[in-house]
Amino acid sequence: MAFEYAPAPESRAIVDIAPSYGLFIDGEFAEAADGKVFKTVSPSTEEVLSEVAQAGAEDVDRAVRAARKAFEKWSALPGSERAKYLFRIARIIQERSRELAVLETLDNGKPIKETRDADLPLVAAHFFYYAGWADKLDHAGFGPNPRPLGVAGQVIPWNFPLLMLAWKIAPALATGNTVVLKPAETTPLSALFFADICRQAGLPKGVVNILPGYGDAGAALVAHPDVNKVAFTGSTAVGKEIARTVAGTRKKLTLELGGKGANIVFDDAPIDQAVEGIVTGIFFNQGQVCCAGSRLLVQESVHDELLDSLKRRLSTLRLGDPLDKNTDIGAINSAEQLARITALADQGEAEGAERWSPACELPSSGYWFAPTLFTNVTQAHTIARDEIFGPVLSVLTFRTPDEAVAKANNTPYGLSAGIWTEKGSRILAVANKLRAGVIWSNTFNKFDPTSPFGGYKESGFGREGGRHGLEAYLDV
Amino acid sequence: MSTSPKFSASLEQGGATTPPAHALADVTASDSTLRRFLHGLPGVDAVGLEARAASLGTRSIKTTAKAYAIDLAISMVDLTTLEGADTPGKVRALGAKAVHPDPTDRTTPATAAVCVYPDMVAVAKEAVAGSGVKVASVATAFPAGRAPLTVKLADVREAVAAGADEIDMVIDRGAFLAGRYLKVYDEIVAVKEACGTSARLKVIFETGELSTYDNIRRASWLGMLAGADFIKTSTGKVAVNATPANTLLMLEAVRDFRAATGVQVGVKPAGGIRTSKDAIKFLVLVNETAGEDWLDNHWFRFGASSLLNDLLMQRQKLATGRYSGPDYVTVD
Numbered sequence: 001m002a003f004e005y006a007p008a009p010e011s012r013a014i015v016d017i018a019p020s021y022g023l024f025i026d027g028e029f030a031e032a033a034d035g036k037v038f039k040t041v042s043p044s045t046e047e048v049l050s051e052v053a054q055a056g057a058e059d060v061d062r063a064v065r066a067a068r069k070a071f072e073k074w075s076a077l078p079g080s081e082r083a084k085y086l087f088r089i090a091r092i093i094q095e096r097s098r099e100l101a102v103l104e105t106l107d108n109g110k111p112i113k114e115t116r117d118a119d120l121p122l123v124a125a126h127f128f129y130y131a132g133w134a135d136k137l138d139h140a141g142f143g144p145n146p147r148p149l150g151v152a153g154q155v156i157p158w159n160f161p162l163l164m165l166a167w168k169i170a171p172a173l174a175t176g177n178t179v180v181l182k183p184a185e186t187t188p189l190s191a192l193f194f195a196d197i198c199r200q201a202g203l204p205k206g207v208v209n210i211l212p213g214y215g216d217a218g219a220a221l222v223a224h225p226d227v228n229k230v231a232f233t234g235s236t237a238v239g240k241e242i243a244r245t246v247a248g249t250r251k252k253l254t255l256e257l258g259g260k261g262a263n264i265v266f267d268d269a270p271i272d273q274a275v276e277g278i279v280t281g282i283f284f285n286q287g288q289v290c291c292a293g294s295r296l297l298v299q300e301s302v303h304d305e306l307l308d309s310l311k312r313r314l315s316t317l318r319l320g321d322p323l324d325k326n327t328d329i330g331a332i333n334s335a336e337q338l339a340r341i342t343a344l345a346d347q348g349e350a351e352g353a354e355r356w357s358p359a360c361e362l363p364s365s366g367y368w369f370a371p372t373l374f375t376n377v378t379q380a381h382t383i384a385r386d387e388i389f390g391p392v393l394s395v396l397t398f399r400t401p402d403e404a405v406a407k408a409n410n411t412p413y414g415l416s417a418g419i420w421t422e423k424g425s426r427i428l429a430v431a432n433k434l435r436a437g438v439i440w441s442n443t444f445n446k447f448d449p450t451s452p453f454g455g456y457k458e459s460g461f462g463r464e465g466g467r468h469g470l471e472a473y474l475d476v
Numbered sequence: 477m478s479t480s481p482k483f484s485a486s487l488e489q490g491g492a493t494t495p496p497a498h499a500l501a502d503v504t505a506s507d508s509t510l511r512r513f514l515h516g517l518p519g520v521d522a523v524g525l526e527a528r529a530a531s532l533g534t535r536s537i538k539t540t541a542k543a544y545a546i547d548l549a550i551s552m553v554d555l556t557t558l559e560g561a562d563t564p565g566k567v568r569a570l571g572a573k574a575v576h577p578d579p580t581d582r583t584t585p586a587t588a589a590v591c592v593y594p595d596m597v598a599v600a601k602e603a604v605a606g607s608g609v610k611v612a613s614v615a616t617a618f619p620a621g622r623a624p625l626t627v628k629l630a631d632v633r634e635a636v637a638a639g640a641d642e643i644d645m646v647i648d649r650g651a652f653l654a655g656r657y658l659k660v661y662d663e664i665v666a667v668k669e670a671c672g673t674s675a676r677l678k679v680i681f682e683t684g685e686l687s688t689y690d691n692i693r694r695a696s697w698l699g700m701l702a703g704a705d706f707i708k709t710s711t712g713k714v715a716v717n718a719t720p721a722n723t724l725l726m727l728e729a730v731r732d733f734r735a736a737t738g739v740q741v742g743v744k745p746a747g748g749i750r751t752s753k754d755a756i757k758f759l760v761l762v763n764e765t766a767g768e769d770w771l772d773n774h775w776f777r778f779g780a781s782s783l784l785n786d787l788l789m790q791r792q793k794l795a796t797g798r799y800s801g802p803d804y805v806t807v808d
Binding site: 003004005006007008113268269270271272273276277308316324325326422442443 | 538
C-alpha cells in the first residue's frame with residue numbers, strides 16, 4: 001500500500017459570500033451608475049461565486065470626489081490617530097484571517113497553504129508596519145513634517161489580491177492620503193471584504209473607496225484630473241499606457257510591472273536547498289508572480305545533477321483542490337491566463353526547447369496547468385525573454401560568474417534575482433552587478449514589510465515597502 | 477586501504493551518473509583525499525533545510541492514511557532498553573512486548589527489533605525466538621565510543637556471537653571533529669568486518685555532537701562509504717537527538733548515495749521521538765525525500781522506547797473511537 005495522505009480541505013463555511021456586491025464609495029456599498037454587474041468565478045471549479053457591481057467613469061468620479069472630501073479631515077489628523085485606525089485594521093485582519101484566506105483561495109485559485117501561511121500574515125504585517133510609521137514621518141528621512149499628496153488612485157492585479165491591496169493602502173493611509181482602489185476583475189472579493197473591515201474599524205467615510213471593474217475603470221481612475229498619485233501593479237504593457245496618460249500631469253507615479261527573474265545556481269550551492277528555492281521561485285502561486293525566478297541559470301558543471309534533483313522534486317508536487325492543505329499547486333487564475341501560458345509553452349516547444357512535466361493528473365473542471373520545465377533554453381528563445389506568468393521554468397546554463405551576470409542582466413526586465421552559493425563573497429560580488437530591485441541569496445520569494453520592493457527598466461520604478469515605500473505617498 | 481565487500485561489489489556494477497565509480501573508490505586512499513571528497517559535498521543551508529522539514533510536517537495524515545502510518549511506524553520501532561539497571565527480566569519483558577505490542581489486539585504488528593546492550597543479547601534472542609523480531613545491540617563502547625579499537629571490536633564480536641542480528645556502533649566523534657576522517661572510516665570498516673555476514677551494521681553519528689548540518693552530511697557519506705547498512709542519528713543519550721531536519725538531511729544522503737552507487741542504505745532516527753504525531757511526520761519525510769523504497773522496516777527504523785505506547789494508544793483509539801489512556805497499554 002502506498003502512503004496516501006488524507007484530503008484535508010478547509011471548510012468553506014467560515015466565509016459567507018453574498019450573492020451580490022456593490023461598489024464601496026464614501027463608506028457605503030452602492031450600485032454602479034449604469035447598473036452594470038459582472039460575475040466572479042472560482043478558477044479551480046469555474047463556479048460563480050458572486051455578482052459584483054462594475055465601476056464606470058461616473059463611479060470613478062464619485063469615488064474620487066468622496067476621497068477628496070475625506071482627505072481634508074484625514075490628512076489633518078495627528079499621525080498617532082491615523083495609526084490607531086491602521087492598527088485596528090491590522091488586528092481585524094488577523095482575527096478574520098482564516099475567513100479571508102479561504103475567500104482568497106476560492107476567488108483566486110491559489111492553494112490555502114499560501115493564502116493562510118504567506119498572504120494573510122503579510123497583509124496584517126504591512127498594516128502593522130505602516131501603522132508604526134504614521135506618527136514618525138518627521139523622522140523618516142524626508143525632512144520635517146512631510147505632507148501627503150492627496151487622493152491616491154491605485155490599480156492592483158489578481159495574483160495577490162489582498163496583499164497588493166495592503167501594499168498600496170497601508171502606506172497611503174499612514175501618510176495621510178485617501179484612496180480609490182480598483183481590484184482586478186477576476187479577484188474583486190477580498191477587496192470588498194476589506195471594505196467591510198474598514199467599516200468595522202470605524203474608518204472615516206471616503207478614506208478608502210473600492211471600485212471593482214475592468215480596465216476602463218482603471219483607465220478612468222488613472223486619468224481623473226483630481227487624482228494626485230497613481231500606483232499601479234500589473235503588466236508592463238498596461239504600465240506603459242499609464243505612464244503615457246500620466247506624463248505631463250503633476251501626478252506622482254509608481255509602477256510595479258513584469259519580470260523575468262534570474263535564479264542563478266553556482267556549482268558550490270547547497271543543492272538540496274537550491275532545489276527547494278527553485279520550486280519556491282517559480283511554482284509559488286503557480287508562477288503567477290512578477291518576481292518569480294522564471295529563468296534558472298545553472299552552472300554547467302552541476303546542470304545534470306541539479307536537473308535530476310529538480311525533476312525528482314517536481315514529481316512530489318501535489319496539484320489539485322486549492323482548499324486542501326496538502327496542495328502545492330492550485331489553479332491558474334483565469335481562462336485567459338491559461339491560454340497565454342499554454343501559447344507561450346507551445347512556442348517554447350516549437351522553438352526547440354525540451355519540455356518536461358511530471359506525471360500529473362489535471363482536474364476536469366477549472367483552469368489548470370501542470371508544472372513545466374524547459375531545458376536546452378538559450379537567450380534567443382522566446383520563453384527566456386517573455387514573461388510567462390505561469391508555472392513554467394526555463395533552464396539555461398553558464399560557465400563563469402561573469403557569464404551568469406551577463407545573462408541575468410540581458411533582459412528588458414529587472415525586478416528580482418536569486419543567487420545560490422555557499423561562498424559569501426561571491427554573493428556580494430554577484431549581487432552588486434545584478435540589475436534587479438530585489439536579490440535573494442540562498443532563498444527566494446521571501447517578503448517582508450520592512451524591505452523595499454520594486455524594479456529597474458521595464459519592471460517599473462518606485463519602491464513599495466519599507467521606509468522607501470513612504471516616499472511614494474509624500475510630497476518630497 | 478580496503479573498502480567493504482558490499483561497496484566494492486557495487487562499484488564493479490558501475491553506479492549511476494555522478495560521480496564516476498572509480499573516483500569514489502579513490503576517495504579513501506588517504507586522509508586528504510577523503511577530506512577533499514567530504515568537503516566537496518554540496519553544502520547545507522540550515523534555514524532552507526529546516527523550512528523544508530517544517531513544511532513537510534504539515535501534511536495531513538488521517539483515517540486510513542493514519543491507520544496505515546501507525547502500523548508502519550510500529551513495525552519500524554527498535555524497542556530499546558539501554559540502562560545500567562537492565563536485568564534479564566526486564567529484557568524478557570521487552571522481548572515479549574516486541575513480539576506482541578498490544579496483548580489485547582493480536583493484529584498489531586510486531587516491532588522491528590529489540591535493542592539491548594551486548595551482555596543482554598542472548599536473553600533477548602531467546603525472548604523473541606521464532607517471531608521474526610530482530611535483536612540489535614549497541615556495541616563499540618556505547619554511548620561514548622571512548623575505548624581502544626580492540627575493545628570495540630571485541631564488544632562487537634561478543635554481541636554477534638551471542639546472536640545479534642544488528643550492531644549499532646557509535647563513531648569516534650573526537651576523531652571526526654578533529655578532521656581525522658580516515659580513522660573514523662577505518663573503524664567503521666573494521667566493525668563491519670567484525671559483524672561478518674550475519675549482522676547488519678548501523679552507524680550512529682551522534683548528530684547533536686557533530687553540531688553542524690555540513691558535518692552530518694559528511695558523516696553520512698563517510699559511514700556509507702565505509703559500508704554502513706544503516707545510518708543513525710544519535711544514541712538518545714545527549715541533549716539533541718533525532719530532529720526532522722537532521723533526519724531529512726540523512727534521507728537526502730542515502731537517496732544520493734544510491735543514485736551514485738546503486739547501494740541502498742537505511743536510516744534510523746533515534747532519541748526524542750515520543751508521539752505518534754512526531755513519528756508520522758518522519759514517515760512523511762521518508763516518503764517525500766528518499767521515497768517509497770525506504771518505507772519499510774528493512775530500510776527505516778525508529779530508535780525509541782516511549783514512542784511505542786503512544787502508537788498503541790492511537791491505534792486503539794482508531795479501532796474503538798475512544799482514547800483509553802496509559803493503563804490500557806503495557807509498561808515495559
